[in-house]
Amino acid sequence: MMNDLCIDMAMNRSPxxxxxxxxxxxxxxxxxLFLLAGKMVLGCASSVPSAMxxxxxxxxxxxxxxxVENLAAATLGFEGAYxxxxxxxxxxxxxxxxxxxxxxxxxxxxxxxxRRYYELSAPxxxxxxxxxxxxxxxFNDIPYAGELWFQVEEGGVTVVNKLPVETYLLGVVPFEIPxxxxxxxxxxxxxxxxxxxxxxxxxxNPINSRYDIYSDVQDQVYQGMxxxxxxxxxxxxxxxxxxxxxxxxxxxxxxxxxxxxxVEATPDTLTAASAGSGTFAYDLSDNDYNxxxxxxxxxxxxxxxxxxxxxxxxxxxxDSLLVRDWLETGCKxxxxxxxxxxxxxxxxxxxxxxxxxxxxxxxxxxxxxxxxTGKVLPSNFFFFTESPGSWEKLYLIGAGAGHGEGxxxxxxxxxxxxxxxxxxxxxxxxxxLSMVKFY
Amino acid sequence: MQxxxxxxxxxxxxxxxxxxxxxxxxxxxxxxxxxFLESRSFPELINTYKRDRVSLLTEGKRAxxxxxxxxxxxxxxxxxxxxxTQQENSQxxxxxxxxxxxxxxxVIYENSLYKVQIGNFDNRRDAEILLDKLxxxxxQGVWIxxxxxxxxxxxxxxxxxxxxxxxxxxxxxxxxxxxxxxxFATNDQLKAAQLKxxxxxxxxxxxxxxxxxxxxxVLVGKFNDRSGAEEYLKKLKREKFADAWIxxxxxx
Ligand SMILES: [Zn+2]
Numbered sequence: 213m214m215n216d217l218c219i220d221m222a223m224n225r226s227p228x229x230x231x232x233x234x235x236x237x238x239x240x241x242x243x244x245l246f247l248l249a250g251k252m253v254l255g256c257a258s259s260v261p262s263a264m265x266x267x268x269x270x271x272x273x274x275x276x277x278x279x280v281e282n283l284a285a286a287t288l289g290f291e292g293a294y295x296x297x298x299x300x301x302x303x304x305x306x307x308x309x310x311x312x313x314x315x316x317x318x319x320x321x322x323x324x325x326x327r328r329y330y331e332l333s334a335p336x337x338x339x340x341x342x343x344x345x346x347x348x349x350x351f352n353d354i355p356y357a358g359e360l361w362f363q364v365e366e367g368g369v370t371v372v373n374k375l376p377v378e379t380y381l382l383g384v385v386p387f388e389i390p391x392x393x394x395x396x397x398x399x400x401x402x403x404x405x406x407x408x409x410x411x412x413x414x415x416x417n418p419i420n421s422r423y424d425i426y427s428d429v430q431d432q433v434y435q436g437m438x439x440x441x442x443x444x445x446x447x448x449x450x451x452x453x454x455x456x457x458x459x460x461x462x463x464x465x466x467x468x469x470x471x472x473x474x475v476e477a478t479p480d481t482l483t484a485a486s487a488g489s490g491t492f493a494y495d496l497s498d499n500d501y502n503x504x505x506x507x508x509x510x511x512x513x514x515x516x517x518x519x520x521x522x523x524x525x526x527x528x529x530x531d532s533l534l535v536r537d538w539l540e541t542g543c544k545x546x547x548x549x550x551x552x553x554x555x556x557x558x559x560x561x562x563x564x565x566x567x568x569x570x571x572x573x574x575x576x577x578x579x580x581x582x583x584x585t586g587k588v589l590p591s592n593f594f595f596f597t598e599s600p601g602s603w604e605k606l607y608l609i610g611a612g613a614g615h616g617e618g619x620x621x622x623x624x625x626x627x628x629x630x631x632x633x634x635x636x637x638x639x640x641x642x643x644x645l646s647m648v649k650f651y
Numbered sequence: 652m653q654x655x656x657x658x659x660x661x662x663x664x665x666x667x668x669x670x671x672x673x674x675x676x677x678x679x680x681x682x683x684x685x686x687f688l689e690s691r692s693f694p695e696l697i698n699t700y701k702r703d704r705v706s707l708l709t710e711g712k713r714a715x716x717x718x719x720x721x722x723x724x725x726x727x728x729x730x731x732x733x734x735x736t737q738q739e740n741s742q743x744x745x746x747x748x749x750x751x752x753x754x755x756x757x758v759i760y761e762n763s764l765y766k767v768q769i770g771n772f773d774n775r776r777d778a779e780i781l782l783d784k785l786x787x788x789x790x791q792g793v794w795i796x797x798x799x800x801x802x803x804x805x806x807x808x809x810x811x812x813x814x815x816x817x818x819x820x821x822x823x824x825x826x827x828x829x830x831x832x833x834x835f836a837t838n839d840q841l842k843a844a845q846l847k848x849x850x851x852x853x854x855x856x857x858x859x860x861x862x863x864x865x866x867x868x869v870l871v872g873k874f875n876d877r878s879g880a881e882e883y884l885k886k887l888k889r890e891k892f893a894d895a896w897i898x899x900x901x902x903x
Binding site: 284285286287311313315325326352353354428435438472473474492494501504509510511512517518520532538539542543544545546547548549552554555556585586593595596597603604605606609611612 | 662677680685688689692693694696697698700702703704705706707708709710724731734735736737740760763764791792794796836894
């Protein structure tokens with residue numbers, strides 16, 4: 213359904229209003245698709261990097277995903293046959309060897325159970341290769357496809373999963389967006405393209421020489437082959453190789469769960485809107501907030517003084533005796549919002565316990581207001597209410613989940629439910645980027 | 652603006668009645684409040700409420716903490732039998748270990764992994780002894796980790812705590828006072844009055860809003876003896892006010 217063309221979605225950059233701009237764009241877009249068959253847009257080839265390592269079929273690159281940065285202990289098993297080639301021998305590992313315990317001692321990586329024992333000294337990179345594409349290795353209970361690398365160094369072991377980008381996306385898309393409803397399909401397509409764009413950006417701007425990308429929220433969540441999601445598979449296959457690019461280069465793009473109705477402007481996303489209304493834009497179409505369908509669209513959370521104090525203890529590495537003393541003898545905690553963005557998202561906050569001041573900013577705000585289990589606050593977008601009935605409790609009324617930049621994933625779902633295609637969804641959130649067939 | 656104020660008070664009252672629930676669920680809000688919060692743009696709500704400064708207070712609860720935690724937490728060693736992302740698996744492993752008559756089996760959540768750990772050791776060698784025992788019992792895949800371990804408080808510490816609790820319980824009944832249950836305190840007279848009105852309709856005990864020590868307190872009930880108040884406190888705590896407590900009030 214896609215052909216090898218650049219598809220320019222950024223035709224209309226009217227700064228008037230985000231919503232109006234979007235509508236107009238959508239109309240123009242249909243018209244544009246009509247002409248597409250014979251139309252070539254220049255600038256496709258210029259975004260293809262030359263230095264990148266490519267492998268697999270048709271130029272699909274491999275990506276190196278960091279599973280663990282500093283291995284302490286882990287479990288490892290195999291399904292299918294994995295080959296481990298060491299100087300002294302070539303081993304085949306499969307289900308029959310059971311679960312190995314991996315640990316790092318001194319300068320050695322130890323892999324062992326009651327049947328096998330491998331001691332691998334630094335420095336070396338130990339590579340487990342699958343013998344067929346359906347083979348999996350099971351690392352800490354999660355099945356993964358592709359190669360497993362232990363990069364053993366004197367200071368520690370880095371665990372890396374190397375695999376083709378399209379396979380990698382199978383472990384990303386289902387964890388980034390709900391994939392259980394057919395009605396979400398256009399949003400899942402949009403997410404597949406956004407996640408692929410992020411991966412390609414990371415391939416061009418790797419974290420370090422050992423791996424390209426993290427497997428958690430530092431980049432995007434990757435959970436191997438843990439979840440089988442047919443709708444995600446369809447979306448990945450149908451959009452194979454397609455990314456978003458800014459004519460000459462692939463930028464770092466952003467997306468987040470739920471904006472709560474207000475998207476922050478970033479250079480690639482809402483410059484058109486921000487020219488008119490400032491640094492944010494409403495995630496609005498048909499006079500209705502797109503992400504209203506999200507479970508995080510509005511929320512209320514309650515935190516006790518005790519929970520917040522223990523969060524501060526962790527965050528600022530306070531002596532736990534001090535915190536215990538505060539709790540036992542009584543104390544007062546003041547919280548003051550120091551700086552909000554124009555949208556209302558909180559940038560800086562100051563906490564004070566007795567005579568100690570704790571300034572917190574950015575993501576840290578969400579951590580110091582985590583709940584007892586350590587689950588961080590959904591977003592920085594909230595206000596306080598008094599705590600009726602208790603002086604030790606704080607209520608937070610908030611909106612959205614995530615940082616609010618780039619595509620709002622639940623907004624994308626909302627747009628899909630309203631009958632928009634993935635192209636118009638991407639055009640809505642990334643008006644300054646174009647779709648490019650990268651491989 | 653009028654509308655905002657009205658909803659502001661209603662949201663507050665809703666939270667007041669909700670106070671005791673440990674996990675608030677937005678979905679439990681009345682539909683018109685939800686509708687109000689959802690249809691307004693959030694920057695507008697923030698600008699309207701402008702609640703950017705709060706203070707939380709605790710008056711200390713030495714007794715409560717010792718009672719709940721008769722141990723201290725220290726750095727030490729444990730045997731770890733499981734680390735994975737599936738909570739069910741961690742519970743299963745923990746149950747298998749408990750079936751072996753092991754008493755200090757813990758399931759913890761750390762660095763996005765569920766972990767099953769056994770024992771509280773201040774040195775590695777003791778942990779290794781347990782490890783050998785486990786292996787002897789055919790428990791596979793166990794290794795030693797550095798962890799936060801529990802050290803039980805000494806007998807003396809626990810006795811001192813019990814003594815203190817006894818002393819607290821025997822506080823004297825003063826003539827000219829009655830017992831009531833405090834459910835809410837604020838420095839806003841209007842809020843106290845609003846809550847009093849709401850509660851008066853719901854409860855079978857007298858409700859009053861009194862000014863004490865420069866703040867407004869909403870008190871429920873008039874009891875001549877502490878046990879009567881305690882009985883009613885249990886009921887209130889079950890229903891809505893987990894944080895209510897008994898207070899003594901001078902008779903008029
Ligand atoms: Zn949104």
